[in-house]
Amino acid sequence: MHKSSTKDMANPLEFRVSFQHFKDPMFKSKDTLVTAFALFSLFFGAGNLLFPPLLGFKSGNMWWLVTLGFCLSAVLIPIFGILAHAKLQGTIFDFGKKVSPTFSLIFSILIYAISISIPSPRTASFTHEIAIQPFFDSPYILTSVVYFVLVFIFVMNRSKILNILGKILTPAIILILFAIIGLTIFDFEFNFGVTEFPSPFAHGILEGYQTFDAIGAVVVGGVIIVSVNLSNKEKSFDEKKAIIKTAGWLAGLALLIIYTGLIFTGAVMHNQFDTAITRSALLTGISTLTLGSTANIFLSVLVSLACFTTAVGIVAGTADFIKHLFKGSEKVYTLTAILGCVLGVVMGQFNVGYIIAVAVPALMFIYPITIVLILLNIVPNKYASTFVFRSVVIATALFSIPDFLSSIGSPLAVEGGILEWIPLQKFGMGWVLPAVLLFIIANLLPQPKTTRE
Template identity: 65%
Template sequence: MNDRKKILVTAFALFSLFFGAGNLILPPKLGFQSGELWLWVALGFCLSAVFVPILGILAHAKLQGTIFDFGKKVSPTFSLIYSFIIYVISISLPSPRTASVTHEMAIQPFFDSPSWVTSIVYFALVFVFVMNRSKILNVIGKLLTPGIILILLAIIGVAFFNFKFEFMTLTYENPFTNGILEGYQTFDAIGAVVVGGVIIVSINLQYKEDSYAEKKALIQKAGWLAGLGLFLIYAGLIVTGALFRNEFGELTTRTELLRSISLETLGSIGNLFLSALVSLACFTTAVGIVTGAADFVKSRFNGSQNAYLVTAIIGAVLGVVMGQLNVGDIIMVAFPFLMLVYPLTIVLIVLNALPEKFTSPKVFKAVVVTTLIFSLPDFLSSIPFLEIPEKTFQWIPLAKFQMGWVLPALVVFVLMNLIGKRKA
């Protein structure tokens, strides 16, 4: 396989592993809510759902290991706990969410079958793909992703060419930060450390003879290409949602809006195309998550295939059980955890992507501890049953935007590097 084809197949696989349930249902609703402020929302959303995840892929290109390598400069114990939490969250929340979205949007409109039947069939197929992990890169990169992209382009293209660019003026406070926080719900930063590991293992299986430098260049180029694709699709879906505000008025759910847009753009066949799109997008992400978890556990048990098998079974069973919740419930349960884990993941991604001279173990430890401390207020404030007065944490810069960890982490990073230079 020539280099260009390698890059394209890997980029398609990356795009598809990232583009799952949240990536499909969140952007249109964001645009729908933002109206003429869609650009600010799109920039915020793409910062947390495109730029940071692609930085994660670039970090993987440098490390060429597993998720464990992201935190080992803090300490092996921290890295192991962090990796465990990430995989538990991944197979318990975003993976089952893909089955919930598939049932609500691809099965329920056509068949009067219970959600548990959908989940069992869905995760049985996921299990089959996971157990044939050596073929994942080719199957997803060559076959499934082109279908996803073509249907998305059809929906966005029809909206762009058939509707006037007239947007409603809406009251939408903090569109940029709202976009960033909504980007958390895609799980893409977490996805970067999970599916990036899947890509590393797949490349090592498929291109065994390539050198470290060749693999690094391949992953970097594929990462930027996948990032460009994600940016264009997200921006297109956000604009499409904004354009349809005049058409639909107030709609209550994200899935209802996406279904209405597909019918309006693709006509009576819209439901069929949307069902195919949802099924493909969700399925590839679930495969990536369960495969990533199984790969990691296998690596911690000296390459044991039994450990891989058991983890794959647990991932599939959890997917069936948690998949019985509806999409809104899963998003609600996930949000507090994201407010704590997401900032930590972003910091680990950025630190690993930066040059080594700026990221000594001492810098890692100081920045990570600072991030954890200043993420706690956002975590506590996002728990529904905790009634914390609004002004309690307002003394922290950017706290009102639920990003109180950003400046403290940045300040500590700069100070630790200045101290390090003086001692040198």
């Protein structure tokens, strides 16, 4: 039987930090490094490998501008999410509670629903493309069924095996990636093509949405905070906050280096592969080209295991959340786990490109709201009253609808449509200016008594 506590959840996204070996004064300086590695593991999943290489491959001589956009949404915003957790010392509910408890509940449910419907199945599809398809002529559906049967078994029988695996997989994958990046820098000519993106910076930002890292920061960043608090009880609030803050920036720097290196690698190899190559095939091709076929097989195995631990964590985390809503019902936990795995099979039978395309409309709506909640929770309280929260979130939600409509090809959003007048809407960021303006206006207006802090 599984345990009802989240303590032993096998999930690299809910990587628990253990400071038990560092309580001796001589090891205090290592607290920050241990926390930094935990945060890096929180954000860097196998799915994150899919996006940077192809971004670089298509970005040409504008690879640096694409990198800036991608790292803004896939590195900076998620790290801000951790800083917000350090300030709140709470859970996903606390991010939206200033808007209203009802909003916070709906937001949380949407986040978990998206998680089990898109990133979880994507791990199965990615595993098929990188580890099964190159060697066996079997259909996606077979991989998906076997994959999620195993996911269900692990979700129902929680084991520390996956946590241990997670601690080994991340460093191993990082070493291989550094080898790929290093060999590219020294062995390939810096020859860049012409970018395929009309707006490289904006495209990089929107591609960063697909990492789901801002959502990851909001959902499970609190695990890091709890671990730091439990392991540093003798430290003051400011000392613990300093540990988290410094660790956050260190983890962000590591992500920045790896993402930049992978985008650069893709850009340098723009003439090595067919222009219609898929994300998975490009990653496999780059690995083979730099390290050889043997190392590529090793990378495929590592990435597949990392995908699996991520899927287990997402399904188990969602089941725990729903179980909590139903007063700890084990039956609800089991039913949610079954539903999560069935959804995984249904979506996991499609290729990665299709799943990414399906994710776009949902992300165009929920990601801007997640971003503004993170930013509002890190600004000083005097600038983030309940009135400000409500004003900015409502504006963001309303102006994300046109971006959502555009992503599904609505007639209202096509060229010449009535939504074209919204600034930045053609870049998929029509919510930005309204959110900024409402933040300023709401702070200038007299605060309603019922919303004052």
